[in-house]
Amino acid sequence: MSDAERGGAIITGAGPGVSGSVARLLAQQGHAVGLLGVDRGTVEAVADEIRAAGGTAHVALADLTDAVAARAAVAGLGERVGPVDVLHFNPSAFREKDPLELEPHELLEDVLLGVGSLLTVVQAARPFLREGSRVTVTGSMAADRPWHRAASLGVQKAGVRNLVHSIDATLRDDGIRAVSVTVRGTLSDDGPFTPARVAAAILAAVDQDGAVGDDWRTEVAYEG
Known part of the structure:
Protein backbone atom coordinates (compact mmCIF):
# COMPACT_ATOMS: atom_id res chain seq x y z
CA MET A 1 0.00 0.00 0.00
CA SER A 2 1.43 3.38 -1.01
CA ASP A 3 1.70 6.25 1.45
CA ALA A 4 -1.06 8.04 -0.47
CA GLU A 5 -3.38 5.07 0.05
CA ARG A 6 -2.39 4.34 3.63
CA GLY A 7 -5.14 4.82 6.16
CA GLY A 8 -5.10 5.12 9.90
CA ALA A 9 -5.37 2.75 12.82
CA ILE A 10 -7.43 2.74 16.01
CA ILE A 11 -6.20 1.02 19.16
CA THR A 12 -8.86 0.37 21.79
CA GLY A 13 -7.84 -0.36 25.33
CA ALA A 14 -4.62 1.56 24.67
CA GLY A 15 -1.93 1.34 27.32
CA PRO A 16 1.78 0.80 27.87
CA GLY A 17 1.90 -2.94 27.12
CA VAL A 18 0.97 -4.87 23.99
CA SER A 19 -1.48 -2.26 22.75
CA GLY A 20 1.11 0.50 23.04
CA SER A 21 3.63 -1.59 21.15
CA VAL A 22 1.05 -2.29 18.42
CA ALA A 23 0.38 1.46 18.17
CA ARG A 24 4.08 2.30 17.86
CA LEU A 25 4.64 -0.31 15.16
CA LEU A 26 1.66 0.93 13.15
CA ALA A 27 2.90 4.50 13.47
CA GLN A 28 6.32 3.40 12.23
CA GLN A 29 4.59 1.95 9.17
CA GLY A 30 3.13 5.39 8.46
CA HIS A 31 -0.36 5.03 9.88
CA ALA A 32 -1.91 7.88 11.82
CA VAL A 33 -2.93 6.26 15.10
CA GLY A 34 -5.99 6.87 17.24
CA LEU A 35 -5.63 5.76 20.85
CA LEU A 36 -8.68 5.02 22.97
CA GLY A 37 -8.29 4.35 26.67
CA VAL A 38 -9.72 5.25 30.03
CA ASP A 39 -6.73 6.83 31.80
CA ARG A 40 -5.49 10.09 30.28
CA GLY A 41 -1.95 9.86 31.63
CA THR A 42 -1.45 6.33 30.34
CA VAL A 43 -2.83 7.03 26.89
CA GLU A 44 -1.07 10.37 26.49
CA ALA A 45 2.25 8.72 27.38
CA VAL A 46 1.87 6.35 24.42
CA ALA A 47 0.82 9.23 22.16
CA ASP A 48 3.85 11.28 23.23
CA GLU A 49 6.20 8.42 22.35
CA ILE A 50 4.66 8.14 18.90
CA ARG A 51 4.87 11.88 18.29
CA ALA A 52 8.46 12.03 19.55
CA ALA A 53 9.36 9.41 16.93
CA GLY A 54 7.75 11.51 14.19
CA GLY A 55 4.40 9.77 14.03
CA THR A 56 0.85 11.05 14.32
CA ALA A 57 -1.29 10.14 17.31
CA HIS A 58 -4.72 11.25 18.48
CA VAL A 59 -6.20 10.49 21.89
CA ALA A 60 -9.75 9.81 23.05
CA LEU A 61 -10.92 8.79 26.51
CA ALA A 62 -13.89 6.55 27.22
CA ASP A 63 -14.93 3.59 29.30
CA LEU A 64 -15.53 0.85 26.73
CA THR A 65 -18.35 -0.56 28.84
CA ASP A 66 -20.22 2.73 28.33
CA ALA A 67 -21.53 1.99 24.86
CA VAL A 68 -22.67 5.54 24.11
CA ALA A 69 -19.37 7.13 25.12
CA ALA A 70 -17.29 4.41 23.45
CA ARG A 71 -19.17 4.71 20.15
CA ALA A 72 -18.68 8.45 20.12
CA ALA A 73 -14.97 8.10 20.92
CA VAL A 74 -14.36 5.51 18.18
CA ALA A 75 -16.29 7.57 15.64
CA GLY A 76 -14.36 10.69 16.61
CA LEU A 77 -11.05 8.92 16.11
CA GLY A 78 -12.26 7.47 12.83
CA GLU A 79 -13.03 10.95 11.56
CA ARG A 80 -9.51 12.08 12.47
CA VAL A 81 -7.45 9.13 11.19
CA GLY A 82 -9.78 7.38 8.72
CA PRO A 83 -10.12 5.44 6.61
CA VAL A 84 -9.11 2.83 9.17
CA ASP A 85 -6.83 0.06 7.96
CA VAL A 86 -6.34 -1.62 11.34
CA LEU A 87 -8.76 -1.70 14.26
CA HIS A 88 -7.12 -3.33 17.27
CA PHE A 89 -9.02 -4.53 20.34
CA ASN A 90 -6.96 -5.16 23.45
CA PRO A 91 -8.95 -4.83 26.71
CA SER A 92 -9.76 -7.52 29.20
CA ALA A 93 -10.57 -7.55 32.89
CA PHE A 94 -8.38 -9.39 35.41
CA ARG A 95 -10.21 -10.32 38.56
CA GLU A 96 -8.51 -12.78 40.89
CA LYS A 97 -11.45 -14.89 41.97
CA ASP A 98 -12.06 -18.58 41.53
CA PRO A 99 -15.47 -20.05 40.59
CA LEU A 100 -16.49 -20.33 44.24
CA GLU A 101 -15.74 -16.66 44.84
CA LEU A 102 -16.76 -15.10 41.55
CA GLU A 103 -20.27 -13.67 41.58
CA PRO A 104 -22.41 -13.92 38.43
CA HIS A 105 -22.71 -10.15 38.15
CA GLU A 106 -18.91 -9.84 38.34
CA LEU A 107 -18.50 -12.34 35.53
CA LEU A 108 -20.96 -10.38 33.42
CA GLU A 109 -19.15 -7.11 34.17
CA ASP A 110 -15.86 -8.63 33.01
CA VAL A 111 -17.38 -10.19 29.89
CA LEU A 112 -18.94 -6.84 29.00
CA LEU A 113 -15.46 -5.33 28.84
CA GLY A 114 -13.48 -8.22 27.39
CA VAL A 115 -16.06 -9.44 24.87
CA GLY A 116 -19.13 -7.25 24.58
CA SER A 117 -17.29 -4.00 24.00
CA LEU A 118 -15.75 -5.50 20.85
CA LEU A 119 -19.22 -5.25 19.33
CA THR A 120 -19.40 -1.58 20.26
CA VAL A 121 -15.98 -0.90 18.78
CA VAL A 122 -16.56 -2.74 15.50
CA GLN A 123 -20.01 -1.26 14.96
CA ALA A 124 -18.75 2.27 15.59
CA ALA A 125 -15.72 1.80 13.36
CA ARG A 126 -17.56 0.11 10.48
CA PRO A 127 -18.19 3.33 8.48
CA PHE A 128 -14.41 3.91 8.42
CA LEU A 129 -13.37 0.39 7.41
CA ARG A 130 -12.79 -0.43 3.76
CA GLU A 131 -11.72 -3.33 1.58
CA GLY A 132 -8.43 -4.55 2.97
CA SER A 133 -9.08 -3.32 6.51
CA ARG A 134 -8.32 -5.66 9.39
CA VAL A 135 -9.83 -6.14 12.85
CA THR A 136 -7.28 -7.62 15.26
CA VAL A 137 -7.74 -8.87 18.82
CA THR A 138 -5.22 -9.73 21.52
CA GLY A 139 -6.05 -13.28 22.53
CA SER A 140 -4.64 -15.50 25.24
CA MET A 141 -3.91 -19.11 26.09
CA ALA A 142 -6.38 -18.54 28.94
CA ALA A 143 -9.08 -19.34 26.37
CA ASP A 144 -7.91 -22.97 26.37
CA ARG A 145 -5.99 -23.25 29.64
CA PRO A 146 -7.67 -20.92 32.12
CA TRP A 147 -6.18 -20.24 35.53
CA HIS A 148 -8.91 -21.10 38.01
CA ARG A 149 -7.92 -18.19 40.24
CA ALA A 150 -8.93 -15.77 37.49
CA ALA A 151 -11.93 -17.63 36.15
CA SER A 152 -13.50 -14.72 34.31
CA LEU A 153 -10.42 -14.09 32.20
CA GLY A 154 -10.63 -17.48 30.52
CA VAL A 155 -14.30 -16.91 29.77
CA GLN A 156 -13.47 -13.53 28.23
CA LYS A 157 -10.69 -14.85 26.03
CA ALA A 158 -12.70 -17.83 24.84
CA GLY A 159 -15.67 -15.58 24.15
CA VAL A 160 -13.80 -12.90 22.27
CA ARG A 161 -12.06 -15.51 20.09
CA ASN A 162 -15.43 -17.01 19.22
CA LEU A 163 -16.85 -13.57 18.44
CA VAL A 164 -13.97 -12.84 16.07
CA HIS A 165 -15.04 -15.79 13.90
CA SER A 166 -18.51 -14.28 13.55
CA ILE A 167 -17.17 -10.78 12.86
CA ASP A 168 -14.95 -12.13 10.11
CA ALA A 169 -17.80 -14.08 8.52
CA THR A 170 -19.95 -10.94 8.57
CA LEU A 171 -17.36 -8.62 7.03
CA ARG A 172 -15.42 -10.86 4.68
CA ASP A 173 -17.66 -10.24 1.63
CA ASP A 174 -16.66 -6.58 1.89
CA GLY A 175 -12.98 -7.51 1.91
CA ILE A 176 -12.57 -6.84 5.64
CA ARG A 177 -11.07 -9.62 7.74
CA ALA A 178 -10.79 -10.26 11.48
CA VAL A 179 -8.24 -12.27 13.44
CA SER A 180 -7.45 -13.02 17.06
CA VAL A 181 -3.87 -13.75 18.04
CA THR A 182 -3.68 -16.33 20.82
CA VAL A 183 -0.61 -15.57 22.91
CA ARG A 184 0.57 -18.91 24.29
CA GLY A 185 2.83 -17.55 26.98
CA THR A 186 3.09 -15.04 29.78
CA LEU A 187 4.06 -11.46 29.03
CA SER A 188 7.49 -10.56 30.35
CA ASP A 189 10.17 -7.89 30.12
CA ASP A 190 12.52 -10.16 28.17
CA GLY A 191 12.39 -13.30 26.07
CA PRO A 192 9.87 -14.22 23.37
CA PHE A 193 6.82 -12.78 25.12
CA THR A 194 7.75 -9.14 25.50
CA PRO A 195 5.00 -6.71 24.49
CA ALA A 196 7.05 -5.70 21.44
CA ARG A 197 7.35 -9.27 20.18
CA VAL A 198 3.69 -10.02 20.77
CA ALA A 199 2.82 -6.80 18.93
CA ALA A 200 4.97 -7.89 16.00
CA ARG A 217 -7.20 -17.72 9.44
CA THR A 218 -9.41 -16.07 12.04
CA GLU A 219 -7.16 -17.34 14.82
CA VAL A 220 -3.37 -17.29 14.78
CA ALA A 221 -1.32 -18.71 17.64
CA TYR A 222 1.84 -16.98 18.79
CA GLU A 223 4.02 -19.62 20.40
CA GLY A 224 7.08 -17.42 20.95
Missing part, protein backbone atom coordinates in the same frame (compact mmCIF):
# COMPACT_ATOMS: atom_id res chain seq x y z
CA ALA A 201 3.06 -11.17 15.90
CA ILE A 202 -0.23 -9.28 15.83
CA LEU A 203 0.92 -7.17 12.90
CA ALA A 204 2.11 -10.30 11.10
CA ALA A 205 -1.42 -11.66 11.50
CA VAL A 206 -2.75 -8.55 9.75
CA ASP A 207 -1.16 -9.72 6.51
CA GLN A 208 -0.78 -13.49 7.03
CA ASP A 209 1.70 -13.62 4.16
CA GLY A 210 -0.89 -12.29 1.77
CA ALA A 211 -3.56 -14.86 2.66
CA VAL A 212 -6.94 -14.21 1.08
CA GLY A 213 -10.27 -16.00 0.83
CA ASP A 214 -10.38 -19.41 2.46
CA ASP A 215 -6.67 -19.23 3.30
CA TRP A 216 -7.36 -16.51 5.85
